[in-house]
Every structure is written in C-alpha cells, then in structure tokens.
Amino acid sequence: MVKYPLIALMTDFGEDDFFVASLKGVIAKINPSARIIDITHRLPSFDIKAGSFILFSSFKYFPARTIFLVVVDPGVGTSRNIVLAETENYFFIAPDNGVLSLVLEEESIKQLREVTNQNYFLPELSRTFEGRDKMAPVAAWLSRGISCEEFGPETTSYKKSNAEKPQIKRDEIIGHILYIDKFGNLITNIPERMLELLQKKTGKKTLSLSINDREITSFEQSYSFVKKGELLFLIGSLGLIEIAAKESSAAQKLKIKNGDKCKIIVRN
Amino acid sequence: MVKYPLIALMTDFGEDDFFVASLKGVIAKINPSARIIDITHRLPSFDIKAGSFILFSSFKYFPARTIFLVVVDPGVGTSRNIVLAETENYFFIAPDNGVLSLVLEEESIKQLREVTNQNYFLPELSRTFEGRDKMAPVAAWLSRGISCEEFGPETTSYKKSNAEKPQIKRDEIIGHILYIDKFGNLITNIPERMLELLQKKTGKKTLSLSINDREITSFEQSYSFVKKGELLFLIGSLGLIEIAAKESSAAQKLKIKNGDKCKIIVRN
Amino acid sequence: MVKYPLIALMTDFGEDDFFVASLKGVIAKINPSARIIDITHRLPSFDIKAGSFILFSSFKYFPARTIFLVVVDPGVGTSRNIVLAETENYFFIAPDNGVLSLVLEEESIKQLREVTNQNYFLPELSRTFEGRDKMAPVAAWLSRGISCEEFGPETTSYKKSNAEKPQIKRDEIIGHILYIDKFGNLITNIPERMLELLQKKTGKKTLSLSINDREITSFEQSYSFVKKGELLFLIGSLGLIEIAAKESSAAQKLKIKNGDKCKIIVRN
Numbered sequence: 001m002v003k004y005p006l007i008a009l010m011t012d013f014g015e016d017d018f019f020v021a022s023l024k025g026v027i028a029k030i031n032p033s034a035r036i037i038d039i040t041h042r043l044p045s046f047d048i049k050a051g052s053f054i055l056f057s058s059f060k061y062f063p064a065r066t067i068f069l070v071v072v073d074p075g076v077g078t079s080r081n082i083v084l085a086e087t088e089n090y091f092f093i094a095p096d097n098g099v100l101s102l103v104l105e106e107e108s109i110k111q112l113r114e115v116t117n118q119n120y121f122l123p124e125l126s127r128t129f130e131g132r133d134k135m136a137p138v139a140a141w142l143s144r145g146i147s148c149e150e151f152g153p154e155t156t157s158y159k160k161s162n163a164e165k166p167q168i169k170r171d172e173i174i175g176h177i178l179y180i181d182k183f184g185n186l187i188t189n190i191p192e193r194m195l196e197l198l199q200k201k202t203g204k205k206t207l208s209l210s211i212n213d214r215e216i217t218s219f220e221q222s223y224s225f226v227k228k229g230e231l232l233f234l235i236g237s238l239g240l241i242e243i244a245a246k247e248s249s250a251a252q253k254l255k256i257k258n259g260d261k262c263k264i265i266v267r268n
Numbered sequence: 269m270v271k272y273p274l275i276a277l278m279t280d281f282g283e284d285d286f287f288v289a290s291l292k293g294v295i296a297k298i299n300p301s302a303r304i305i306d307i308t309h310r311l312p313s314f315d316i317k318a319g320s321f322i323l324f325s326s327f328k329y330f331p332a333r334t335i336f337l338v339v340v341d342p343g344v345g346t347s348r349n350i351v352l353a354e355t356e357n358y359f360f361i362a363p364d365n366g367v368l369s370l371v372l373e374e375e376s377i378k379q380l381r382e383v384t385n386q387n388y389f390l391p392e393l394s395r396t397f398e399g400r401d402k403m404a405p406v407a408a409w410l411s412r413g414i415s416c417e418e419f420g421p422e423t424t425s426y427k428k429s430n431a432e433k434p435q436i437k438r439d440e441i442i443g444h445i446l447y448i449d450k451f452g453n454l455i456t457n458i459p460e461r462m463l464e465l466l467q468k469k470t471g472k473k474t475l476s477l478s479i480n481d482r483e484i485t486s487f488e489q490s491y492s493f494v495k496k497g498e499l500l501f502l503i504g505s506l507g508l509i510e511i512a513a514k515e516s517s518a519a520q521k522l523k524i525k526n527g528d529k530c531k532i533i534v535r536n
Numbered sequence: 537m538v539k540y541p542l543i544a545l546m547t548d549f550g551e552d553d554f555f556v557a558s559l560k561g562v563i564a565k566i567n568p569s570a571r572i573i574d575i576t577h578r579l580p581s582f583d584i585k586a587g588s589f590i591l592f593s594s595f596k597y598f599p600a601r602t603i604f605l606v607v608v609d610p611g612v613g614t615s616r617n618i619v620l621a622e623t624e625n626y627f628f629i630a631p632d633n634g635v636l637s638l639v640l641e642e643e644s645i646k647q648l649r650e651v652t653n654q655n656y657f658l659p660e661l662s663r664t665f666e667g668r669d670k671m672a673p674v675a676a677w678l679s680r681g682i683s684c685e686e687f688g689p690e691t692t693s694y695k696k697s698n699a700e701k702p703q704i705k706r707d708e709i710i711g712h713i714l715y716i717d718k719f720g721n722l723i724t725n726i727p728e729r730m731l732e733l734l735q736k737k738t739g740k741k742t743l744s745l746s747i748n749d750r751e752i753t754s755f756e757q758s759y760s761f762v763k764k765g766e767l768l769f770l771i772g773s774l775g776l777i778e779i780a781a782k783e784s785s786a787a788q789k790l791k792i793k794n795g796d797k798c799k800i801i802v803r804n
Contacts, residue, residue, distance in 0.1 A: 004568035008557070014450035015283075015551075018325035021276070021307040025329030028305065032272035032331060036305075037564065037572075039557040045451055046515050057554035061561030061668065063568060074515050077490020127490045129505030132329065182550035183581055222613020222663045237665030247582050247610050282718035283551075286593035289544070289575040293597030296573065300540035300599060304573075313719055314783050342783050345758020395758045397773030400597065 005034045005143035008062055010055055011071040011131065012043035019129070023071070023136040026122065030140035037062075046074040048099045049258075052161060053179045056102035057238055059090065068103075069139040070094035071131035082115035082135060083158050086148050093139050095130075101161035116152035166190045171202055173264040177211075177256055178240070184249025186211075188262055190241040195264065204266045209233040209243060211262040212254050216243065223247070273302045273411035276330055278323055279339040279399065280311035287397070291339070291404040294390065298408035305330075314342040316367045317526075320429060321447045324370035325506055327358065336371075337407040338362035339399035350383035350403060351426050354416050361407050363398075369429035384420035434458045439470055441532040445524055446508070452517025454479075454524055458509040458532060472534045477501040477511060479530040480522050484511065491515070541570045541679035544598055546591055547607040547667065548579035555665070559607070559672040562658065566676035573598075582610040584635045585794075588697060589715045592638035593774055595626065604639075605675040606630035607667035618651035618671060619694050622684050629675050631666075637697035652688035702726045707738055709800040713747075713792055714776070720785025722747075724798055726777040731800065740802045745769040745779060747798040748790050752779065759783070 007027060013019035020041050027034055039058055043051050051072040059068060073095045083096040087107035093115070094100050115134065120141045122133045138151055166175035166189050175190040199205055209216045218225075218232040226232045229248045236242030241264065243250045250256070275295060281287035288309050295302055307326055311319050319340040327336060341363045351364040355375035361383070362368050383402065388409045390401045406419055434443035434457050443458040467473055477484045486493075486500040494500045497516045504510030509532065511518045518524070543563060549555035556577050563570055575594055579587050587608040595604060609631045619632040623643035629651070630636050651670065656677045658669045674687055702711035702725050711726040735741055745752045754761075754768040762768045765784045772778030777800065779786045786792070 006564055006568070008561070010557075015306075015308055016310045017308065017449045018322050019450075021278075021305065021322075021326040022329045024305045025276070025326060025331070025334075028274055028303070028334075029329065029331040032274070032303075035564070035568075037557065037560045038551075040551055040553065042552045054554050054557075058557040058561060061558045061565065063561070063565040066561075066564075075492055078492045126503075126505035126507075128502065128510075132505065181553045182555075224611055224614045234664065235662075237662035237668065239662075242664075283574075283576055284578045285576065285717045286590050287718075289546075289573065289590075289594040290597045292573045293544070293594060293599070293602075296542055296571070296602075297597065297599040300542070300571075343760055346760045394771075394773035394775075396770065396778075400773065 002145050007067045007139050008037045009069050010039035011041045012045050013041050022132045026136040027140040031144045034143045051099045052102045064089050067091040067139050072099050077127040084113040084115050086110045096159050098159040098161050112155045114152045114155045171266050177260045180251045184251040186243040186250050188241045192235045192239045198266050204268050206267045208265050270413045275335045275407050276305045277337050278307035279309045280313050281309050283309050290400045294404040295408040299412045302411040319367045320370045332357050335359040335407050340367050345395040352381040352383050354378045364427050366427040366429050380423045382420045382423045439534050445528045448519045452519040454511040454518050456509045460503045460507045466534050472536050474535045476533050538681045543603045543675050544573045545605050546575035547577045548581050549577050551577050558668045562672040563676040567680045570679045587635045588638045600625050603627040603675050608635050613663040620649040620651050622646045632695050634695040634697050648691045650688045650691045707802050713796045716787045720787040722779040722786050724777045728771045728775045734802050740804050742803045744801050
C-alpha cells in the first residue's frame with residue numbers, strides 16, 4: 001500500500017455542477033484513503049494554455065509521488081489519447097492535448113503510457129465524460145499502488161506546446177504575458193536570470209519594462225514599494241518577471257490580455 | 269467505529285462567507301476522522317430544483333455508506349422537518365423540502381426519520397442556521413456510527429417534486445431542459461432509452477431535436493464530431509439527451525433557460 | 537505526534553490561480569497527515585476587515601488545537617511581521633495587519649510570537665509570496681508538534697482594529713453594517729444582549745430598526761415569518777442583529793454597503 005496517497009485535481013469544470021463531485025466520488029470509491037487536493041477547477045473552459053501554466057506554477061510544491069489528474073478536455077470522445085506520465089518526482093494523467101507540456105519540459109520523464117486498459121475504467125463508459133469514467137479511476141488505482149505498466153502501452157511522445165520563448169535582441173528582452181492572476185498582476189514568460197544575462201551582455205544596468213506603449217521604470221522587490229495604485233515590475237513568486245500595481249489591478253490599468261507582448265529594456 | 273467515514277456536502281451557501289466553514293468545523297469537532305467532500309456550494313440561493321438535480325447527477329459515484337448532507341433551506345426556522353433517509357446504499361440528511369426527491373425516487377428506501385433528538389444538536393441553537401446547529405452535527409454523529417433510530421421518530425413520507433416527466437406523443441418525445449451546465453450544455457429530462465422506444469413504436473429511425481423554433485439534426489457521439497460552434501445533440505454523461513455546441517455555449521446560442529420545452533422528433 | 541492535526545485556511549487568493557494549491561502542496565509535503573479545511577479563499581483582495589469578520593464568525597466551531605492560517609497580505613515583502621498566536625483553544629498564523637484582531641479580542645491569549653526562524657521556512661524565499669514560503673510551512677511544522685517557542689521571539693502586541701463599537705444613546709442603539717453575506721443579509725455589529733439592555737434601561741419594549749431613511753418594524757425569529765421579499769430584522773446565527781428580506785436580498789433592496797450606519801429604536 002502507498003502511504004499517504006495524494007491526488008491533486010485540476011479541471012475546467014467549474015464548481016457549480018456535478019462534474020468535480022463525480023470525480024471525487026469515483027476516487028473515494030476506489031481508494032478511500034486517497035487524499036484529494038484541488039489545484040483549481042476554474043480554468044476557463046477548454047483553456048489548455050491556462051491549465052498548463054497553473055499546473056507548472058504549483059506542482060513543485062507538492063510531495064513526491066503526488067498524482068496530478070488534469071482534465072481540460074475539448075477533444076473528449078475523439079481519438080485523442082489519455083496519457084500517463086511518470087517523472088522523477090510525480091505522476092501526471094491528462095488528455096494528450098498539450099496541457100502537460102510545461103511540466104514535462106521541466107521534469108525528467110521516466111515513462112509515458114497511453115492509458116487504454118479497460119480493467120481500470122468504470123464499467124459503464126459515457127462518450128462525453130472520460131474524466132469521470134477513465135481518468136479518475138486510473139488515478140485512484142495508481143494511488144493504490146498499481147504500477148504504470150498496467151494501464152497501457154508505452155509511448156514515446158506527447159503533445160507539446162508551441163509557446164514562444166523569450167528572446168534577447170540587442171538591448172531588449174522580448175517576451176509576452178503568460179497569465180493574469182486574480183489580483184490583476186501580469187505574469188510574463190521572462191525568467192529572472194535573463195535580466196542578469198542582458199545586463200552582462202550589454203554592460204548596461206538600468207532596467208525598465210515596456211508594454212502597450214507605456215514604459216514602467218519602477219523595478220522593486222515587492223508590491224508595497226510604490227504608492228497605492230502605481231505600476232511597477234518585479235520578480236514574482238515563480239521567478240518570472242511580473243507587472244503589478246500596488247493594491248490594484250495592473251491588467252485593468254494597462255488594458256492587457258494574455259499573450260500580449262512586452263519587453264525589458266536595459267540602459268546605462 | 270465506521271471505517272473511512274465520508275460526508276458529502278451540498279449547499280447554496282456560496283464560498284465567500286462563514287457558512288461552509290462552520291459546517292466543516294462542527295463536523296471535524298464531532299468526528300475528526302470523517303472525510304468531507306464538497307459536491308458544490310454554488311447552488312443558486314434557495315434553488316431546490318437545482319440542488320435536487322446536482323445531487324441526483326453525482327450521488328451514485330460515491331462509495332457505499334456515504335452520508336449526503338444537503339442544505340438548501342429557504343424554510344429554516346419554520347416548522348418544516350429535517351429528514352434523515354437511509355437507503356440501500358447511502359444516507360441523506362436535508363430539510364424536507366423536495367431537495368431529496370430525485371435521489372429517493374432512484375434509491376430503495378430502508379427508513380425515513382424525522383430528525384428531532386436535541387442530544388445530537390449543538391447546545392446553542394440559532395433560528396436561522398440549522399445546517400450548522402442541527403444537520404451538520406447529526407451527519408457527524410451518524411458518521412461515528414450512531415444508528416438512524418437515535419435521531420428521531422420514523423416517518424413514512426417526504427416532500428416529492430412535481431416535475432413533469434417526458435412523454436411520447438405520436439412521433440415525438442416532449443421534454444424540457446432540466447439543467448444548464450457550466451459549458452452551456454443543455455441537459456434535458458429525456459433518457460436515452462426513450463429514443464429506442466420512440467423508434468420501435470413508430471418504426472422510424474432518423475432523430476432530430478427541436479427547441480425554441482430551431483431544429484437540430486446532428487445527433488452525435490460526442491461534442492467534437494461537428495465544427496467549432498456548431499449545435500448538436502447527444503447522449504450526455506448522465507444518460508440524458510443533451511444539447512451542446514462544440515467548444516461553445518448552446519445556452520447562449522439558443523437563448524434557453526431552465527424549464528424550457530424541447531422535443532425529439534423521429535422521421536423515416 | 538499530534539493526533540488529527542487540522543489546519544484551517546483563509547486567504548484572499550481566489551480559487552482561479554496557483555496560490556492556494558501551492559499552500560496546500562507545501563503543507564502536504566511537510567505534514568502529509570495534516571487535514572486542511574478551507575474557510576474561504578474569496579475574500580475581496582486585500583480586505584483585512586472582511587477577513588477578520590469571517591474568521592471571527594467561524595473559528596469557534598472548529599476543534600480545539602485547530603491551526604488557523606490566514607493570508608490577506610497587502611504588505612507582503614515589507615517589514616510587517618508575521619505573528620503566531622496561541623490562545624486557550626487555538627493557534628493563529630497571519631501577517632500582523634489587524635486580520636486577527638476580532639478573534640484575539642475574544643480568545644484568551646497564551647502567547648504571541650513573531651515568526652522569524654528561517655529553519656521553518658522554505659529554502660528559497662520569494663519576496664511576494666510569504667504565505668507559501670513562510671506561513672504555510674510554519675503552520676505545517678506546528679501541526680507536526682513543533683512548539684511555538686521555536687518559531688521566533690515572544691512579542692506582546694499585535695495590530696488591533698479600530699472598529700467602532702455599537703453604543704446606546706437614549707432610546708437608540710447606534711451601530712453599523714459589519715458584513716453582507718451571499719444572500720444579501722446585512723449583518724450588523726449589534727449583539728443580541730444590547731437589545732435587552734436597551735429595553736431594561738428605557739423601560740420600553742417595542743423595537744424597530746432604522747437604516748438608510750427606512751424603518752423596519754418586523755422583528756422576527758427567522759426569515760420565513762414575513763412575506764416573500766419583505767424586509768425584517770432578526771437575531772442572526774452569530775448572535776448579531778441582522779437585516780434580511782425573505783428569499784431575497786436586503787442589500788439590494790436597501791442599497792446598503794459595508795460600514796453603513798443603522799440604529800435600533802425602542803418605543804412603548
């Protein structure tokens with residue numbers, strides 16, 4: 001038996017309906033001692049990119065051997081696969097639609113399986129809710145110690161994202177907005193270490209951030225180092241450059257949406 | 269002692285306030301080893317029909333002996349009863365206002381109790397929050413193995429819903445929209461088996477669905493078998509006919525609300 | 537080892553993002569046997585008053601030794617302290633910004649600590665997410681039985697609220713709206729016992745409530761004792777005077793917001 005089995009759930013099901021409850025019921029029925037932690041169920045419907053980012057932002061804080069069950073599944077009922085990935089530290093189960101791309105780039109993959117073994121599915125299968133009928137039972141059986149090999153044949157590839165990486169061009173880093181959080185903070189795809197790289201490469205020091213024809217010059221350690229409502233940029237809690245406004249929404253102030261471009265500029 | 273006691277909670281309390289936390293605190297105080305699973309707390313305020321449907325849609329996926337604690341209670345503080353139902357598989361505790369009607373029609377009832385025994389209530393009773401003061405403690409004591417008989421006298425009836433059943437008339441099944449889910453899918457009250465019945469009875473085969481002066485002819489196995497945004501109907505994950513639009517909201521496209529009529533038509 | 541360790545979480549993080557999941561992951565990693573109950577994560581961003589009230593409204597229902605982890609933290613990354621309070625019954629961890637003021641006024645304080653011991657923080661610290669990096673790990677270690685003394689030096693004061701108390705003036709009690717709940721009920725800061733006090737002091741009996749130039753005369757035991765939509769006032773489930781409208785929103789009817797004045801009037 002696995003000690004302290006933990007399943008972390010992330011879906012775009014919302015919390016109004018019967019979807020999440022069904023997943024949890026299925027899990028509790030198969031493994032009553034599995035603990036369940038909700039990552040979120042409030043992903044925008046069908047938003048694989050947002051799912052990929054939220055998972056990436058939180059998975060490392062979970063205990064080793066956590067089973068991540070991710071259901072954002074616009075292709076349910078088609079021939080898209082269900083993938084089970086075992087990495088050095090974790091297990092991931094999801095439709096093979098790119099939602100695991102960011103975490104699997106970070107983790108060292110031990111094996112990938114195509115989930116096909118009907119013995120671990122519910123006896124009655126619907127065509128529109130494979131999260132409940134296939135993925136949740138597989139997560140629950142896995143949490144009971146069934147080995148990955150059991151669930152289906154090995155596979156070598158999974159769907160990757162085609163997200164653009166940030167790039168250094170002369171005195172600038174060109175990036176974009178990955179995610180807008182609840183506070184209206186704009187999380188970019190530019191990691192902290194690229195700032196030092198830019199400074200080293202150019203021999204210049206003073207950083208500013210340009211977005212939507214506006215230049216932000218306050219580069220601070222935390223939100224509270226400017227006046228209420230003022231814009232700043234900083235190194236966020238994920239190690240990524242973030243644009244914020246003290247006790248206010250930078251997204252609203254700047255009228256920004258996901259995917260919008262931004263750049264870091266270095267000067268003397 | 270009950271092994272793996274599980275209490276599933278459903279309310280219209282929302283998640284902003286102190287209501288749900290109080291229920292959970294009360295339960296944890298009485299039975300620290302009870303696990304709690306949230307079905308939803310986001311039922312529209314006082315919406316007994318929605319509660320009845322969500323419970324019906326998810327309860328079967330839970331382990332045997334799960335205790336369902338349902339608090340949608342517009343009549344709190346009046347003479348309405350609190351009912352405890354033991355069925356073949358489960359326990360249900362709720363105000364006797366019809367919210368259990370759909371599940372109790374499905375389940376084989378072993379006993380019904382009127383919950384009256386003050387020994388299992390909190391010592392201080394408010395007049396406006398019996399979920400916290402009476403129902404949650406009763407659920408928690410039940411999860412510790414106290415037998416149903418203890419909580420109050422037997423009763424023989426519970427409040428039933430007066431929901432209209434779908435009907436076959438000549439070449440049509442007349443039904444209505446039971447529930448609109450988060451994705452904008454319209455779940456009807458027409459079960460899968462009525463389609464076959466209609467086809468057998470009429471000797472005709474081709475099915476279409478008519479709603480709000482519009483006829484939908486794509487009857488598919490899952491959402492993805494039409495073009496993005498296109499309307500279809502299908503057998504949903506509950507075995508009920510469902511109207512959907514691929515990666516889009518059928519409810520918005522069709523301007524439909526709960527209770528609106530729809531019909532299935534069969535032709536040669 | 538602590539038996540049944542329980543951590544109750546309250547934040548303004550919302551449920552859309554990676555914030556809450558990160559806290560829970562951190563806790564599960566340090567103490568896999570800690571149970572976690574969510575109070576709410578839907579406090580309005582940075583709203584210390586709302587947090588203080590919600591905590592106050594629910595904490596007493598939790599089992600003794602519950603650890604309350606409260607993260608509403610507009611001052612994150614500045615010199616504001618993190619406080620750990622042990623009271624007769626509970627533990628509280630929060631930024632020292634007043635969010636604990638209402639509960640600490642109620643509870644008998646055994647010790648207050650300034651949380652500073654880096655040994656109990658995550659090894660890598662961000663400047664913008666001390667909930668994850670400092671407070672959650674401290675809560676988890678505390679739930680494993682580490683004693684309060686370990687986490688930092690004793691302190692004697694904590695930030696108090698400057699909330700106005702209700703006052704009796706001649707034939708009136710002057711109070712204000714503390715909180716508007718999900719149903720639109722208006723919870724005042726006037727406790728039940730002040731009504732009796734007012735009646736005794738004046739020798740008069742008939743109570744009414746005045747708010748926003750409107751006088752409400754129905755003083756009832758529960759919501760259902762008036763007609764649908766009608767206004768009433770009553771003693772709410774927290775022992776505080778509450779204004780409600782049957783199966784309707786008093787807040788909308790009266791166009792009231794938090795902090796608005798109200799008064800109880802007594803007549804012959």
